[in-house]
Amino acid sequence: MSAVVSLDALLQQRRVWKGGADIAAAPAQPTGHAQLDAVLPGGGWPEAALSELLLAHPGSGELQLLWPTLARLTRARERVVLVAPPFIPFAPAWLQAGVDLRWLVLVQASEKEALWAAEQCLRSGSCAAVLCWPQRINDRGLRRLQLAAATGESLGFACRSLREADNPSPAALRLALDAWPRQVRVLKSRGAMPAARPLALG
Amino acid sequence: MRWACILLTRLALDGVQRGRDDADAPLVLVSGHVPRRLIRAVNAQARALGLRPGMSLTAAQTLVTDFAVAEYDEQQISHWQHFLAAWAYRYSSHVSLDYPHALLLEVESSLGLFGPWPRFEQRLREDLTGLGFQHRIVLAPNPAAARALTNVHDGLAVMDSLALREHIQRLPIQRSGLDAQSVATLSRMGLKQLGQILRLPRDTLARRFPAEVLAHLDRLLGVLPVALGSYQPADEFVARIEFNFEVDSHQALLFPIRRLLLDLQAFLAGRDCSVQRFELTLEHRDHEPTCLPIGLLSAERDAQQLFEVTRSRLEQLQLPEPVLAVRLRASDLPAFTPKPVSLLEERPPPVQPWDQLRERLRARLGDEAIHGLVAVADHRPECAWRRDTEGAGMPPAQLGKRPGWLLAEPEPLNELVPEILAGPERIESGWWDGADRRRDYYVVRTRDGRLAWVWQAVDGQGPWMLHGWFA
Known part of the structure; x- marks a missing residue:
């Protein structure tokens, strides 16, 4: 009993990982960092999915990584939402980075409500990117964020502690950021082998 | 008319x-007090057995038992x-x-x-x-x-x-x-x-x-006009089904609950609204009523969908006692927005427009919780930004390097001799409005490798104060 399965269909479902880097998808959501784009499948952030940024401490380079994307989205008049950021986004610096503040929205929420708010924003489909800083979140919570991002076709970014690197996560992309030297390590990227060596930022 | x-x-x-x-x-409805209970209504099956409205219940029971x-x-x-x-x-x-x-x-x-x-x-x-x-x-x-x-x-x-x-x-x-x-x-x-x-x-x-x-x-x-009262739809939906026997399994609860949800759907359709959370109360003989609040991710009014959610929640529930009655109450009824279907557009339009989403967030998190950022032309970091309902601001013409994250209150830097990368940049302003600032700002690298924005009083005395992170 052998059903004939088209190879193309199998590859499209991404159930078979194909060696080599010939994923031909258009770079729809480039990160703005050429080196990083080169190693990510699809040439940028995974679309309609959750990406995790793992940091030793808040302030270890997450803005440097995200600013090009946020600037590109806000300039294209797409809404970016920060749900309960750990510090105040300093408006002059965000302007210097090219972010159009008219399309940036801050949501203040307690830790418990923040997850709900992030999920609602992702699911609504009216926000291009949603950033959140979940502290205590379990696998189920992450899965909900991932599903919400898929439903709303938004970019979800969750900044978490580097301690979570060993725990499995349903996020499509996991990046670890090192404060010094400023570099990014790809821990997991759906659809391709994670790049082995760290990439310098900026 | x-x-x-x-x-x-x-x-x-x-x-x-x-x-x-x-x-x-066969079913009969009776009214009156115990010695003289009269049959008020009978269904077709009961009528076939010879029961009629107006009979006393005692007479009916002598005729038929079941x-x-x-x-x-x-x-x-x-x-x-x-x-x-x-x-x-x-x-x-x-x-x-x-x-x-x-x-x-x-x-x-x-x-x-x-x-x-x-x-x-x-x-x-x-x-x-x-x-x-x-x-x-x-x-x-x-x-x-x-x-x-x-x-x-x-x-x-x-x-x-x-x-x-x-x-x-x-x-x-x-x-x-x-x-x-x-x-x-x-x-x-x-x-x-x-x-x-x-x-x-x-x-x-x-x-x-x-x-x-x-x-x-x-x-x-039609010669004399008739003035009729006009029905005003209720603001909440409450319905209750009482059993005349004790129900102790989930399965047996499903039928009446499906009925309640179908009624809810008819009610919602009449008011053109939907429901996002409702409450199911299971009443027992002695025990406190079991309350089962059910919340949905998005507002719905399709009875089948509501039923699926309710059933999955009900299956997890342990019934402390047999159930005598079940009550459904829905008081939060947001307006119904049908899912738009487009013929040509490739990317689906947002499931929920931003205005609606903002309202929902505000309703739960408070009116002040959602805001934008405005950049203000002021050299003092505390005064260079403010919250507003809408974000705005042009990039400042001449300003040194500024950190992306600002601390709400400067705090002492937890390090003795930080490695200075840039600075000092003197910010001395505000003598006219009482919020006088005289500080030298530096960019330093902390031990864990992060870049911090710190200041010291202009006289070079006093502690290093952390004010932001170049993230």
Whole structure:
């Protein structure tokens, strides 16, 4: 009993990982960092999915990584939402980075409500990117964020502690950021082998 | 104006029966106190066994043993009438409950949307049958005539006053809605149909009968206008089904819960709203009622979807005791937004527009929770930004390197000799508004490798204060 399965269909479902880097998808959501784009499948952030940024401490380079994307989205008049950021986004610096503040929205929420708010924003489909800083979140919570991002076709970014690197996560992309030297390590990227060596930022 | 009268012929019985899953069992409704309980209504199966309304329950029990008994509850009848009014409200903005066991709908203004009348009537009948209520429907130019004609007709549509007069003339006096005493007097006079009364001289009628008789005749013919109250839909949905036995399994709860959710759907459709959270209460004999709040991610009104969610929640529940009654209550009813379907657009439009999303976030997190950022032309970091409902600001022309994250309050840097990368940048401003700042700002690298924005008082004394992170 052998059903004939088209190879193309199998590859499209991404159930078979194909060696080599010939994923031909258009770079729809480039990160703005050429080196990083080169190693990510699809040439940028995974679309309609959750990406995790793992940091030793808040302030270890997450803005440097995200600013090009946020600037590109806000300039294209797409809404970016920060749900309960750990510090105040300093408006002059965000302007210097090219972010159009008219399309940036801050949501203040307690830790418990923040997850709900992030999920609602992702699911609504009216926000291009949603950033959140979940502290205590379990696998189920992450899965909900991932599903919400898929439903709303938004970019979800969750900044978490580097301690979570060993725990499995349903996020499509996991990046670890090192404060010094400023570099990014790809821990997991759906659809391709994670790049082995760290990439310098900026 | 055109009025449709929906006469609910078995309102009490249908109301009870729809909460039970044994539709074929004989059922009687009884009222009165224990020694003399009278049967008020019987269903077809009970009638076949020889039970009749008006019998005492004792007499019925000597005739037959195997039939179900339920209470004839005026309150329940009123509840169902209101429930059906909520349903009818989707078809007409003027629904009246002034006649007992009947709904009056002004339909002329709805015909453009649901008409023509035969199709409209078909829709009403389909809905009512689906909800499980037997009915008779008549359309007439005035509500009094519509109500009186349902006594003898079903499916009649009277379009003009000439036809109305004809139908009214043929109406038997007993079924015309006149009071019992006048009916008795008129029949003793040998009059059988309203037409015979209408041919009598008015002044003699006025002398022999109470004024109400003439007024009623005038109302039937549309000469005297009828003012009807208008039903106002309730702001919340509450419904309860009581069992006359103890239910101790989830499976047996599913049928009545599905009924409740179908009712909720009909109610929501009438009000054009949806539900995001509702509460199911299971009542027990001794134990505290079990409360099962059910929240959905997005507002819904499809009964099947609500049922799936409810069932999955119910299956996780441990029943502390058998259940006697189940109650559903939905008080938070957001407006219904149907999912838009586009023919051409490739990327689906947002499921929820931003304005709605913002409202929802504000409703839960507080009015101040959602805001934008505004950059202000001021050198002092504390004054260089503020919150506002909408974000704004142009990039500052000349400003040194600024950190992306700012601490709400500067705090002492937890390090003795930081590695200075840039600085000092002196910020000395605000002597005119009382918030005087005189600081030297540096960019330093902390031990863990992060880049920090720190300051020291201009005299070089005092601690290093952390004010931001170059993230």
